[in-house]
Amino acid sequence: MRVRLGNPKEFYAGLVFFAIGLAALILARDYRVGAAMRMGPGYFPLCLSLLLMLLGAASSLRAMRMARGEPSGPWRLAPLIAILLGVVAFGALVDHGLVAALLALLIVSTGPRWMLQPLELLVTIALLTAAAVALFIYGLGMPFSLF
Amino acid sequence: MPGDSGVLELIHQLKMGFDVALTPANFAYCLTGAVLGTAVGVLPGLGPVTTIAMLLPITFKMPAIGSLIMLAGIYYGAHHAGSTTAIMLNMPGEPTSVVICIDGHPMAQQGRAGAALCISALGSFFAGCVSVVIIALFSPLLADAALLFGAPEYTSMIVMALITASVLSSSSLLTTTAMAVLGVLLGTVGTDVDSGVLRYTFGAMDLADGINFVAVAVGLFAFAEVAIHLGAPELRAKVAFKLSGLLPTRADLRASWKPILRGTGIGAGFGILPGTGPLLSSFASYAVERQIAADPTRFGKGAIEGVAGPESANNAAALTHFIPMLSLGIPAGPAMALMLGALTIQGVNPGPQVVAEHADLFWGVVASMWIGNMMLLVLNLPMVGLWIRLLAIPYRFLYPVILVCCCIGVYSVSNSHFDVWLAAGFGLLGFLFRKLDCAAAPLILGLVLGPVLEQNLRRSLVISQGDPTIFLTRPISAAMLALSVFLVFAFSIPELRRRRAAESREALQKETQ
Numbered sequence A: 001m002r003v004r005l006g007n008p009k010e011f012y013a014g015l016v017f018f019a020i021g022l023a024a025l026i027l028a029r030d031y032r033v034g035a036a037m038r039m040g041p042g043y044f045p046l047c048l049s050l051l052l053m054l055l056g057a058a059s060s061l062r063a064m065r066m067a068r069g070e071p072s073g074p075w076r077l078a079p080l081i082a083i084l085l086g087v088v089a090f091g092a093l094v095d096h097g098l099v100a101a102l103l104a105l106l107i108v109s110t111g112p113r114w115m116l117q118p119l120e121l122l123v124t125i126a127l128l129t130a131a132a133v134a135l136f137i138y139g140l141g142m143p144f145s146l147f
Numbered sequence B: 001m002p003g004d005s006g007v008l009e010l011i012h013q014l015k016m017g018f019d020v021a022l023t024p025a026n027f028a029y030c031l032t033g034a035v036l037g038t039a040v041g042v043l044p045g046l047g048p049v050t051t052i053a054m055l056l057p058i059t060f061k062m063p064a065i066g067s068l069i070m071l072a073g074i075y076y077g078a079h080h081a082g083s084t085t086a087i088m089l090n091m092p093g094e095p096t097s098v099v100i101c102i103d104g105h106p107m108a109q110q111g112r113a114g115a116a117l118c119i120s121a122l123g124s125f126f127a128g129c130v131s132v133v134i135i136a137l138f139s140p141l142l143a144d145a146a147l148l149f150g151a152p153e154y155t156s157m158i159v160m161a162l163i164t165a166s167v168l169s170s171s172s173l174l175t176t177t178a179m180a181v182l183g184v185l186l187g188t189v190g191t192d193v194d195s196g197v198l199r200y201t202f203g204a205m206d207l208a209d210g211i212n213f214v215a216v217a218v219g220l221f222a223f224a225e226v227a228i229h230l231g232a233p234e235l236r237a238k239v240a241f242k243l244s245g246l247l248p249t250r251a252d253l254r255a256s257w258k259p260i261l262r263g264t265g266i267g268a269g270f271g272i273l274p275g276t277g278p279l280l281s282s283f284a285s286y287a288v289e290r291q292i293a294a295d296p297t298r299f300g301k302g303a304i305e306g307v308a309g310p311e312s313a314n315n316a317a318a319l320t321h322f323i324p325m326l327s328l329g330i331p332a333g334p335a336m337a338l339m340l341g342a343l344t345i346q347g348v349n350p351g352p353q354v355v356a357e358h359a360d361l362f363w364g365v366v367a368s369m370w371i372g373n374m375m376l377l378v379l380n381l382p383m384v385g386l387w388i389r390l391l392a393i394p395y396r397f398l399y400p401v402i403l404v405c406c407c408i409g410v411y412s413v414s415n416s417h418f419d420v421w422l423a424a425g426f427g428l429l430g431f432l433f434r435k436l437d438c439a440a441a442p443l444i445l446g447l448v449l450g451p452v453l454e455q456n457l458r459r460s461l462v463i464s465q466g467d468p469t470i471f472l473t474r475p476i477s478a479a480m481l482a483l484s485v486f487l488v489f490a491f492s493i494p495e496l497r498r499r500r501a502a503e504s505r506e507a508l509q510k511e512t513q
Helices: A008-030 A043-065 A078-093 A098-109 A118-139 B004-021 B024-042 B048-061 B064-089 B095-109 B113-147 B151-167 B173-187 B213-231 B250-272 B278-292 B305-320 B322-328 B334-345 B353-357 B359-380 B384-391 B395-414 B417-435 B441-463 B475-492 B494-512
Strands: none
Touching: A008 A043, A008 B173, A008 B417, A043 B173, A043 B441, A078 A098, A078 B213, A078 B395, A078 B417, A098 A118, A098 B395, A118 B395, B004 B024, B004 B113, B004 B359, B024 B048, B024 B064, B024 B359, B024 B384, B048 B064, B048 B213, B048 B334, B048 B395, B064 B095, B064 B113, B064 B305, B064 B334, B064 B359, B064 B384, B095 B113, B095 B278, B095 B305, B113 B250, B113 B305, B113 B322, B113 B353, B113 B359, B151 B173, B151 B441, B151 B475, B173 B441, B213 B334, B213 B395, B213 B417, B213 B441, B250 B278, B250 B305, B250 B322, B278 B305, B305 B322, B322 B334, B322 B353, B322 B359, B334 B441, B353 B359, B395 B417
16 A cells, blocks of 8 residues: 655655664764763764654654645756766866866766757866866965866 | 943944955955855856855955955845846745745836836845944944853854744744754764764764865755756746836835835844844735735736835845844854854854954944945946846856856865865755755754854753753743744744745745736
């Protein structure tokens, strides 16, 4: 039998909070809790993770009983994945040189569009990289190595 | 209210502020901030918070005063620019401008865009001037009062700020509170100041100093925003009507000056309370104007009062938001949280002592806000055509620029590629939260306030020897907690929530019409 959810968005949000709270609780198990009078390093995280789990559970339970809610709509993940991979690539290369890092960021993050407008992208990326180098290294004097 | 000698002192301090703000460097920072804020703020999908997160790192190398002046300029510039897009394109640059769409866009369709823009600029300017005076009058008083606060009062005040921010967010109270708690939890990452124990660092020394809040803000706001925007069918901004005749008619002015006054009052009132946003004040002002109008049916069809009032309220609240941030060290919203974080990076310890210890900073920033509001008037009236042309830039050219600024910005906070990866992680989380309708603002507030909250909670409980009733037996602390509880109840009464939902639906419907 399929469980009918009142408000799917809030239901899943509640689950996310509960899961994060639980993870935080487990990770904090080695931190000394101490007593209220002398709070140890684990005291505050313990309270917070319990509170987060409680709020998450309450929110999911409430969402199940709610009359109706809109579904979360289509999840178009391609742009998200492209952007985040681009950012990760930037992080990996930036210590070696700004130009390589910027090129990687721009080429990867615009990934889904290479089939559509390759020429336009090429020009955009070249101009943007040059402008960023001019602005941040020569204009603002940030300590990046070029290559 | 200050007496005669108080007035003299105030004038003296304001003069010092203007001396600071009018040095060539600071004047240039103020102008740069206002221009950048306006330029980035009119771009679709870039509200004040994203703009600040994106441009924050540029300011790290500046002196503390200069950087705060510039950030403030970006903030009010971006805030005001949101209403330009609302009027011209029916696209609120920021949720607070939703209300401006309702009557501003119909005005534009009737060929009165110039009048709407002009009135909103004038209203904003007036509200700005009044708010700066209010900031100058009240912040020192509030700071003096807060200097008497002990750890329990601080604890309760932070709890109140987090609760009001959650209560007044647009999504469900449970999820917003959970977001705030999650923010506070993220704030515990790093070295525990009391015991030196490393918490939640997973052995990564990059996390020993805590999570970099710029990375979190850029991930949650900028990256998630870009991903959502690209995933949605592109809203092509079309400016279909020409902008002819900026000047409002005499009748427009006559109809507007009272709503501007009322809006300023409403906005300044709400803005001082931590957590209550410009959104609430512009809605309130709109409701008031419709309520007292001789002919309420004109609203939604281009009534100038519906632009004048809410825009003034919006700007007044945006500026009076600075009061709790500057005088208490409590940010009233995510944009203020970012500025507070920037201050900390600059080595200024936020709190009530800022007004006295960093008098040049406080009064310099206050004076610069007045100058900045003047600049906005100049920037927005004759140059509005230029900003509108910026609107026509397709998003596919914009988002690579956003990504480049964000990546370089996050990296340059502490030259750490780890922070860039962290921002990518928070981008993923931010996307998830956006899809699940969880507002990210309470999380940022929690993250910035979390460490302060823990310290004060710890101190309070040491004072009381572990007895939690200390928060209820100290009168100021008890009053703040009572107010928080009242707010929670007031806003969780189903009737009220339903009405609020109905109202926003109505507003949305009108907006899409």
